[in-house]
Amino acid sequence: EPEVTQTPSHQVTQMGQEVILRCVPISNHLYFYWYRQILGQKVEFLVSFYNNEISEKSEIFDDQFSVERPDGSNFTLKIRSTKLEDSAMYFCASSNPGLAGTGELFFGEGSRLTVL
Amino acid sequence: AQSVTQLDSHVSVSEGTPVLLRCNYSSSYSPSLFWYVQHPNKGLQLLLKYTSAATLVKGINGFEAEFKKSETSFHLTKPSAHMSDAAEYFCVVSRSNFGNEKLTFGTGTRLTIIP
Numbered sequence: 284e285p286e287v288t289q290t291p292s293h294q295v296t297q298m299g300q301e302v303i304l305r306c307v308p309i310s311n312h313l314y315f316y317w318y319r320q321i322l323g324q325k326v327e328f329l330v331s332f333y334n335n336e337i338s339e340k341s342e343i344f345d346d347q348f349s350v351e352r353p354d355g356s357n358f359t360l361k362i363r364s365t366k367l368e369d370s371a372m373y374f375c376a377s378s379n380p381g382l383a384g385t386g387e388l389f390f391g392e393g394s395r396l397t398v399l
Numbered sequence: 400a401q402s403v404t405q406l407d408s409h410v411s412v413s414e415g416t417p418v419l420l421r422c423n424y425s426s427s428y429s430p431s432l433f434w435y436v437q438h439p440n441k442g443l444q445l446l447l448k449y450t451s452a453a454t455l456v457k458g459i460n461g462f463e464a465e466f467k468k469s470e471t472s473f474h475l476t477k478p479s480a481h482m483s484d485a486a487e488y489f490c491v492v493s494r495s496n497f498g499n500e501k502l503t504f505g506t507g508t509r510l511t512i513i514p
Contacts, residue, residue, distance in 0.1 A: 287442065314499055326443070326489065326504040338499045374443060378500050388500055390435075390443035 285309045289375050289391035296365055297399055304360045304394045306375030314338070315358045316376040316388060317350065326374065332358065365398045372396075401426040403473075403490045405505035413513045418462075418477040420508045422490030425471065432473045433491040433502075434464060443489070449473065460484070485512045 288307045296302050308315050317329040331338040332350055349361045358377075362369055372395050376388040406421040424430055434446040447458025454466045460483075464475045473490060490505040 316500075318502070318504075325506050326502075328501055328503070331499050331501065333499060339501060376443075387433075387445050387448065388443075388502065392440065392442040 285389075287375055287377055287389050287391035289373075289394050291394055292392065293395045293397070295397045295399065298367060299364050302362045302365055302369075302396060304362075304373050304375075304396070306358045306360075306391055307356055308358055308375065308377030309379075309389055310356070312377035312379050312389070314378045314380065315350075315352070316378070317360050318374040318376065318390075319343075319371040320374070320393075321368075321371040329360075329373075362396075365396075367398050370396055370398045401430060401492045401494060401503055403432075403492050403503065403505040405488075405490050405508050407508050408506065409509045409511065411511040411513055412480045414482055415479050418475070418480045418484065418510065420475040420488050420490075420510065422473045422475065422505060423471050424473055424490075424492055426492060431493040431495065432464075432466060433493060434458065434462070434473075434475050435489045435491055435504075437487040437489065437507075439486070446475070446488070480510075480512050482512050482514065485510055 290305045315332040318326050320326045328341050330340040330344045347363045352358050372393045374393045375391045378388050402425045404423045432449045435443045436446045437443050447456050449456045449466045457463045462477045464473055466473050488508045491502045494501045
């Protein structure tokens with residue numbers, strides 16, 4: 284069964300360092316998303332991406348964050364200069380337009396980011 | 400704006416007994432509601448969905464949920480708990496815009512199964 288894969292599963296970084304989280308969405312999906320969950324808090328929407336551009340972003344997704352699909356298979360989230368409060372589990376997801384309105388996103392297992 | 404409230408952060412039941420995980424929603428229009436499950440060290444998996452068809456929705460692994468508009472509720476139930484049901488459960492409301500699905504999650508309910 285096709286699945287969304289994320290790397291790394293866990294990354295520890297120093298405050299101020301750049302981090303790139305990688306995701307391989309399901310191959311025939313066209314919408315891609317990043318969500319995050321700070322420990323003990325809700326899963327929150329960060330950004331959605333379609334046709335090589337951002338469709339929607341939350342107010343969390345400020346200038347420190349960027350996304351790109353560099354090669355047609357990977358979907359990356361970059362945090363330019365990490366802060367302590369960026370420590371969270373980051374989930375990548377993808378969806379198929381044929382499932383529009385179903386809310387059915389396919390999620391990866393998450394990348395845990397720890398900022399020291 | 401839309402939101403969901405999960406009324407219990409932690410539920411413990413004995414194996415073989417019924418499960419009830421409670422969720423209330425708030426939405427200015429007819430909502431699409433979902434339950435997602437997260438097993439330890441796994442990703443988020445869709446358990447079931449309500450999208451304005453039948454109010455009683457059946458999902459995977461014997462779970463079901465009933466949409467009650469008068470009570471603004473979408474509680475998740477299962478007649479008989481199994482050890483493999485131990486996981487975190489999220490009630491979710493979705494806003495769909497031409498294929499762009501934006502999910503708003505509840506705070507989650509951790510289900511523990513007592514042998």
